[in-house]
Amino acid sequence: MTKYFTFLSLLIVVLFLGQPTVLAADAETESESPIDIMGTVADHDYFTFFGTKLYLPRLFLWQDDNGSTQFSTYGSTKKALASGEFQQVDYIITPVNGSMLIDFSLTSHLLYFWFGLGALALFTMYAGSRYKKGIGASTAPQGALQNLFEIFYEFIRDEVAKPNIEGDKYKKYVPYLFTMFMSIAFMNSFGLLPWAATATADITVTAVLALFTFFVTQFSGTKDHWQHVFWFPGVPLGVKFLMIPVELIGLLTKPFALAIRLFANMMSGKIMIIAILGLIFIFNDMYGSAAAYSVSILSVAMTSILYVLKLFVALLQAYIFTLLSAVFIGMAAEEHEHDHEHDDHIHAEPSV
Numbered sequence: 267m268t269k270y271f272t273f274l275s276l277l278i279v280v281l282f283l284g285q286p287t288v289l290a291a292d293a294e295t296e297s298e299s300p301i302d303i304m305g306t307v308a309d310h311d312y313f314t315f316f317g318t319k320l321y322l323p324r325l326f327l328w329q330d331d332n333g334s335t336q337f338s339t340y341g342s343t344k345k346a347l348a349s350g351e352f353q354q355v356d357y358i359i360t361p362v363n364g365s366m367l368i369d370f371s372l373t374s375h376l377l378y379f380w381f382g383l384g385a386l387a388l389f390t391m392y393a394g395s396r397y398k399k400g401i402g403a404s405t406a407p408q409g410a411l412q413n414l415f416e417i418f419y420e421f422i423r424d425e426v427a428k429p430n431i432e433g434d435k436y437k438k439y440v441p442y443l444f445t446m447f448m449s450i451a452f453m454n455s456f457g458l459l460p461w462a463a464t465a466t467a468d469i470t471v472t473a474v475l476a477l478f479t480f481f482v483t484q485f486s487g488t489k490d491h492w493q494h495v496f497w498f499p500g501v502p503l504g505v506k507f508l509m510i511p512v513e514l515i516g517l518l519t520k521p522f523a524l525a526i527r528l529f530a531n532m533m534s535g536k537i538m539i540i541a542i543l544g545l546i547f548i549f550n551d552m553y554g555s556a557a558a559y560s561v562s563i564l565s566v567a568m569t570s571i572l573y574v575l576k577l578f579v580a581l582l583q584a585y586i587f588t589l590l591s592a593v594f595i596g597m598a599a600e601e602h603e604h605d606h607e608h609d610d611h612i613h614a615e616p617s618v
Contacts, residue, residue, distance in 0.1 A: 310374040311343045314461045325370035328361045378465040382453035431596040447588040454580030467533040476521035479591040487598040535576045
């Protein structure tokens with residue numbers, strides 16, 4: 267249990283420090299179109315719940331022109347601008363006299379990131395309390411939640427970690443992989459709520475998750491792994507120097523691919539649903555209510571189908587991210603066997 271909370275705490279700290287200062291404009295005041303697709307999927311400085319906007323606190327660590335570091339807190343963006351100390355240029359909050367160091371402000375994506383981790387923590391603590399009582403350990407699991415926990419945990423252990431990480435090494439990575447899978451699945455699922463934001467549709471979130479896999483992979487690397495990166499065995503000396511930049515680029519492209527794949531899939535799904543539902547408002551704005559009612563039949567039907575598909579994609583993308591993480595970790599932790607070096611030359615039998 268301690269491992270889970272340590273990992274979740276690290277995720278929160280890294281994401282806090284990586285929060286962008288660019289927030290979408292309020293659709294009610296800035297957008298003249300009947301529906302603002304990109305403004306809907308973007309990060310916001312407010313939390314929407316059943317149509318009600320709850321504006322979130324703004325927390326700034328900044329430095330004034332005299333070199334003095336200050337930490338300022340405001341109840342909302344409007345209050346920060348009304349103070350006269352900050353201004354907004356192209357949706358970016360900056361000090362009027364000074365420079366921004368770190369924006370610690372809460373955003374909608376950050377909140378749903380916390381909701382995903384919170385749901386995982388509650389899910390894990392509930393299952394852990396059941397196992398401590400002997401339910402599921404000395405008897406069969408009881409209840410839907412505990413059965414779901416066991417299904418997902420055994421799936422990650424037996425179908426993801428064990429086949430991709432050699433020997434008994436897989437055991438120590440199962441908690442990490444399970445945490446990744448469940449947290450992404452929860453965040454993706456929360457995005458299905460009509461008023462909610464999809465945290466994984468933010469490149470900051472997916473980049474942080476991918477960075478954790480990157481660091482776990484590198485710290486899991488064996489001596490043989492690093493030999494293949496910096497001094498590839500079995501190839502001529504000249505080729506070794508050519509392989510070094512290629513291998514280093516390969517190390518960096520793996521987390522990049524993880525982050526972009528998850529971000530792009532979740533963002534595109536959200537945009538597709540909003541665009542199809544938005545046809546109702548567009549037709550109403552252009553042709554009147556009769557046309558809007560007509561197109562609403564098709565839009566609602568297609569959206570219902572997309573919601574089912576998106577629920578499948580939410581779990582699929584969590585699985586893909588976790589599977590690739592296991593593959594990368596397994597490749598780094600794997601021990602290779604080399605019969606002999608081929609660096610200088612290959613010995614051949616003398617010709618007769």
